[in-house]
Amino acid sequence: DSGVTQTPKHLITATGQRVTLRCSPRSGDLSVYWYQQSLDQGLQFLIQYYNGEERAKGNILERFSAQQFPDLHSELNLSSLELGDSALYFCASSGGPNQPQHFGDGTRLSIL
Amino acid sequence: AQSVTQLDSQVPVFEEAPVELRCNYSSSVSVYLFWYVQYPNQGLQLLLKYLSGSTLVESINGFEAEFNKSQTSFHLRKPSVHISDTAEYFCAVTETGANNLFFGTGTRLTVIP
Numbered sequence A: 001d002s003g004v005t006q007t008p009k010h011l012i013t014a015t016g017q018r019v020t021l022r023c024s025p026r027s028g029d030l031s032v033y034w035y036q037q038s039l040d041q042g043l044q045f046l047i048q049y050y051n052g053e054e055r056a057k058g059n060i061l062e063r064f065s066a067q068q069f070p071d072l073h074s075e076l077n078l079s080s081l082e083l084g085d086s087a088l089y090f091c092a093s094s095g096g097p098n099q100p101q102h103f104g105d106g107t108r109l110s111i112l
Numbered sequence B: 001a002q003s004v005t006q007l008d009s010q011v012p013v014f015e016e017a018p019v020e021l022r023c024n025y026s027s028s029v030s031v032y033l034f035w036y037v038q039y040p041n042q043g044l045q046l047l048l049k050y051l052s053g054s055t056l057v058e059s060i061n062g063f064e065a066e067f068n069k070s071q072t073s074f075h076l077r078k079p080s081v082h083i084s085d086t087a088e089y090f091c092a093v094t095e096t097g098a099n100n101l102f103f104g105t106g107t108r109l110t111v112i113p
Helices: none
Strands: A005-007 A010-013 A019-024 A031-038 A042-050 A053-057 A064-068 A074-078 A087-094 A107-111 B003-005 B010-014 B019-021 B024-026 B031-038 B044-050 B056-058 B064-068 B073-078 B087-095 B107-112
Touching (some): A019 A107, A031 A074, A042 A064, A074 A087, B003 B087, B031 B064, B031 B073, B044 B056, B044 B064, B044 B073, B073 B087
Parallel strands (some): A010 A107, B010 B107
Antiparallel strands (some): A005 A019, A019 A074, A031 A042, A031 A087, A042 A053, A064 A074, A087 A107, B003 B024, B031 B044, B031 B087, B056 B064, B064 B073, B087 B107
16 A cells, blocks of 8 residues: 555546546655656656645646645646547655655546 | 666566566656556555665565665565566655656566476
8 A cells, every 4th residue: 555545536527527536645755746657758747746736747638637735735727628538547655755655545537 | 856767678587596687767866666466367566666775675575776876776676586576666746745657568478288
């Protein structure tokens, strides 16, 4: 058990819809990272938050957004969903820069 | 810019045989290196890391990796694999002081009984 909790585990929705994925980091970790894992793109870094503030941005689409709340949990919002957004979305947390990241079990998003 | 190359997408190996999973990185600055393992339907688990110090790092389940700066490599090895080692293995790199990891495309290790 990594200590990182992601909900829901599975999400099935239709094109054009909007979903919210939730992540609770390990106790004490201030950094939260979001990744997308798909068959064609592999594991891609999306965005990082540190203590409530956006710290780094990767290959995140404009239709996607994230935030980290005062209790340090984070949400990833995906809107105007397309078939290509179907993927596993992972959240990871760490204690700080260059510290190992600990991953949750992911949310599997299926767009029909 | 950083990048990670895992040349072997699939590696089949017989049980109790040795295995090496290759990882090469490119970066113009100092890096930290990691190996993660992903079992079916699970998230990624940290296997081992190189931050500084000894270039040979070991995990608790018999894997080891050696940081070779001149060859920009961080290959993962195990002298004798078990069925339970069947999984996907990801090499990752981050520049010192940076925040996000860059992952390779993964190597699927299949241990054959």
